[in-house]
Amino acid sequence: MSAVSTLKHPALSERFNADEPRVDWHDATLWWIREKRDKAAHTLYEDWESLRNAASAIKDNVLGNLADYLTQFEQNAQANGVQVHWAADAAEHNQIVLSILKEAGAQRMVKSKSMLTEECHLNEYLAENGIDVVDTDLGERIVQLAEEGPSHIVMPCIHWKKEEIGELFHEHLGTPKGNADPQLLTEAARQHLRDKFLTRRVALTGVNFAVAETGEFVVCTNEGNADMGVHLADVHIACMGIEKIIPRREHLGVFLRLLARSATGQPITTYSSHFNKPRDGAQMHIVLVDNGRSQQLGREAFRNSLKCIRCGACMNTCPVYRRSGGHSYHNAVAGPIGAILAPNLDLSKYSDLPFASTLCGSCSNVCPVKINIHEQLYEWRQELTRNGKVDFGKKTGLKIMATVLSNPALYRSMGKMGRWTLRHIPGMVNNSLNPWFKQRDMPEAPTESFREWYVKNRK
């Protein structure tokens, strides 16, 4: 996250693909999580599809009534004694957090996982302003020590091998050199972070769901780091995108049944904490952040992306994500969902992401809130082309392909030429100028096309 890269998805994937066994390992790990998700979904076989429909319908209702729900939530939260802030963009969000820290006279803060703060680059901003931030989710702490961003929204260091984490912890936490035992490394992190929890007076968390009806918000973790942070601090800052609102408390039943099952295959996260009122003598702040969301709401083809509950199922199932790694998306949120959210923020910078997909549709099939992710990827491609954001090579290639595919005679003669070339001068295509040759062997050319065979054999 620190190094601003101008490289696009293909180049960054190529870097990740340099180490083939690692790609295979990454691919297999994520697929294993996808399978766990499937098993968890099947335990609710009678309800699963109805739950997805209900979740999607609730979010539809939220998108249609968001302004009212936001003001209702604000009113109820304020009545609960919570201070509510509004941030139009990332910069304002960061300023608000800094001002709360300054008011509390705090130079240090613990923070549990919040993809929103990653999106806003809060850590960098606070560091520039002399605030020491410690990420307390184990995976987040690992990538923070390594000075990089998370590569997955649920499993931030899914791209790290345990031996590398052992090395990193040896350097930073003094664990024995060469020891890569997850139990030992987790214990070391527990001791290291417990000290932070006990000594920090301000704690920041994300928000999974905020209930308009009651003004409460829910934070889900397995590690307990959000709770350890806030219950030991004097000030709790909770940052949320405005789309995290749900109408009523009873709707949590639908979302909590779906979230962990979709994310990791667990029946529920260890802790689902419901915050209504600050502790006696403590402060609670909520920062409501827009940062492009209201704009996305106005884009009819893309507004459903705002239904996302950040489970990561679309990443785990994505054949491109699994083989290119989260960092290849050069955005806080990677994978298919990141690829439909990011272009809204910066069309040029993220013009590559909607193309980082095979459009196979697996993402849409696993999405717990039924976002039509693959259709939106296709929509973004058209939008990008209309806006002149597609590079010359891709544009020309697609134009040629369209001409060939729409002209049967041309298609047949090109096919013939292709088969002849593959058979007689394979060097013409088996070379580095042909991108298809990069990671695969070209196929053996058949002597005739299906059409030729069919014409001959038709009775």
Place this chain on the structure above:
Amino acid sequence: MSNSREQILAKVRANQPQDERPLPDLSVFPSRSGELQDQFMTVLSLIGGKAIKVANYAAIEEYLRSNPYNGRMVTSIQELNSIAKPISAPGDPHELADVELAIISGAFGVAENSAIWVTEANFVQRATPFICQHLAIVLPAQEICANMHQAYQRLQGQTYNFGVFIAGPSKTADIEQSLVLGAHGARTMTVFLLEN
């Protein structure tokens, strides 16, 4: 800041879809009856917790005497004060840093995921169930509902300052997806299912 509020709300109002979007009927999720207690215990063991059926508080005390925790024990349950000290009234939560075992009472459990609902009223200090090394929850055995829809029906209209569903011990799998129990919260979770 309030300027941003108006701006955001105006933009949301202008951009939000105008068509009718009714909320779904949640009664389509039937309450499935069955062996809720068995399901609760099975799921709990799958997520790393431990369930023990007990007849009364004396049985809990007896269990804790024969399976002792070496260190400070606190409880919010008066009946267990013979074995654990009461959690002092809300004060400095840091005071709980050396708690080895905390025993609190749970309001109800959920069979489908073994989550137990507890509120601040059940444990006095919000930090209690997280900061302790080990957590025990006493749950009346008949207070188990089937799923999360039923759970929120129970919570309908209730007020609480802070409440949490706790399902098993604190855990992480951030290092190569190897499951490790005891991330930052309690290392173990024992549920005493109180039979009467």
